Amino acid sequence: MNTKVKEINSFTKEIQIKVIWNDLAESYNSQFNKFRQKISMPGYRKGKVPIQLVKSNYGKSFEVDFIDKNMDLFFRKAVQSEKLNPINRAEISDLNFNEGSDFKFTAKFEVIPEFDLPKYNQIKLKLTKYTPTSNDMNKALEELEKRFSNLKTLDGGAKTGDYIECNLQEIDDSGAPIIGKKQEGRFLRLGEGYIKGETEKALIGIKADENRNIIITMDDDSKIKYDVYARKIQELIKPNMDDEFAKMADPTVENMNQLKKQIQKRIDKSLEDDFNSAKQNEIMNWFVENTKLDSPNSMVDNYIVNMIEDLKTKSPEAKNMEDEKLKEIYKVTAERQIKWYLIQEKLIDAEDANLSESELNDEIKKQIEELKDQNSDIKKYFKKSKNKKRFKEELEIKRLFEKLEGFSTIKEIKKTTDQLRKEQNQKSGGEK
Numbered sequence: 001m002n003t004k005v006k007e008i009n010s011f012t013k014e015i016q017i018k019v020i021w022n023d024l025a026e027s028y029n030s031q032f033n034k035f036r037q038k039i040s041m042p043g044y045r046k047g048k049v050p051i052q053l054v055k056s057n058y059g060k061s062f063e064v065d066f067i068d069k070n071m072d073l074f075f076r077k078a079v080q081s082e083k084l085n086p087i088n089r090a091e092i093s094d095l096n097f098n099e100g101s102d103f104k105f106t107a108k109f110e111v112i113p114e115f116d117l118p119k120y121n122q123i124k125l126k127l128t129k130y131t132p133t134s135n136d137m138n139k140a141l142e143e144l145e146k147r148f149s150n151l152k153t154l155d156g157g158a159k160t161g162d163y164i165e166c167n168l169q170e171i172d173d174s175g176a177p178i179i180g181k182k183q184e185g186r187f188l189r190l191g192e193g194y195i196k197g198e199t200e201k202a203l204i205g206i207k208a209d210e211n212r213n214i215i216i217t218m219d220d221d222s223k224i225k226y227d228v229y230a231r232k233i234q235e236l237i238k239p240n241m242d243d244e245f246a247k248m249a250d251p252t253v254e255n256m257n258q259l260k261k262q263i264q265k266r267i268d269k270s271l272e273d274d275f276n277s278a279k280q281n282e283i284m285n286w287f288v289e290n291t292k293l294d295s296p297n298s299m300v301d302n303y304i305v306n307m308i309e310d311l312k313t314k315s316p317e318a319k320n321m322e323d324e325k326l327k328e329i330y331k332v333t334a335e336r337q338i339k340w341y342l343i344q345e346k347l348i349d350a351e352d353a354n355l356s357e358s359e360l361n362d363e364i365k366k367q368i369e370e371l372k373d374q375n376s377d378i379k380k381y382f383k384k385s386k387n388k389k390r391f392k393e394e395l396e397i398k399r400l401f402e403k404l405e406g407f408s409t410i411k412e413i414k415k416t417t418d419q420l421r422k423e424q425n426q427k428s429g430g431e432k
Helices: 021-036 051-081 134-147 197-203 243-249 256-290 297-314 323-350 357-371 378-383 385-405 417-427
Strands: 002-009 012-019 091-096 103-110 123-131 150-154 163-171 177-189 211-217 223-237 408-416
Touching: 012 051, 021 051, 051 091, 051 103, 103 297, 123 256, 123 417, 134 256, 134 417, 177 223, 197 211, 243 256, 256 323, 256 385, 256 408, 297 323, 323 385, 357 378, 357 385, 378 385, 408 417
Parallel strands: 123 408
Antiparallel strands: 002 012, 012 103, 091 103, 150 223, 163 177, 163 223, 211 223
């Protein structure tokens, strides 16, 4: 077998393969004789039809069958001899073969590209670290208060803070309903979200079975007119924020002070988790930006397909979007994710972050012990090889980032969560 490899780009190879007839003849004749044994024609018993008669009637059919059975074999032998590892199905071109001639074809395929990791003994990062304020506690208590509040249907008109259970019909400038733009069973709370200012004023005093028109200003400053039909007016009845409420909200505490301490722990942990997540993202971005590496097209395409499938199962809006449009949207993200995946695999080896089988089993035992009271099926979960593999990957990635953080110098910018909320509000064009 003769092979000639051509590099199309860093991840695409083209290999020309030629198997000379002298090396094929014995195998070809053997396979033809087996093929002939299955042939029967008028005047001849099965398997006794003369060779030339079989060839004249079935020769081309046999050659196609011979190609199908042997091309993949020749391709695998060729890539093994050249120490190549294809990651996608090869594109075949320039196929040429018939009895007595050489078997020739060209295969184009992708491989994991060769690349060098950048020097990462001094990774410099800049990160914002947010510290909590009293507003975080107030908002957390407000959320708990809402969760344990009840709605009471009112006979009178709506006031600030009340809920309107309603149907919303979008209307045009003349007041005529726009077909297909009706929303039923919506809840509007006066004084919140988009229902503020002039919009709220237009709904103050509305009663059940009453219609009123409102104008809502969206985030992009566009305005939408609605006819609001009130089905119910409901008042939010809030619980007393006392020690009894604290025990109801969290059975592990005895009073409001203990509840607030628990809430503060959760706030602190959430901010710390966010900071660590941002740190990992910045490390990942540093490697993606500083590594000379192209993402193989086949890996990018597969990643995009999986992203779109997942998105369409979760988002009704995405179901109506064309796949080509979604592919365009997610192409850059997919390229970066595949690039990081390849870098990460190389880093795990370079930093010896791999888990041995015994280490993995020890970690699984710890996990089972920690979660056995919360999840009675935890042992069954780890008996599945795919779950065991996923857990191993998570632990290796965790171990890798612990090592990479040791090479990182982080300049922290201190901000409060109030500043964060203000910045987010400014980005969205101001609170509605």
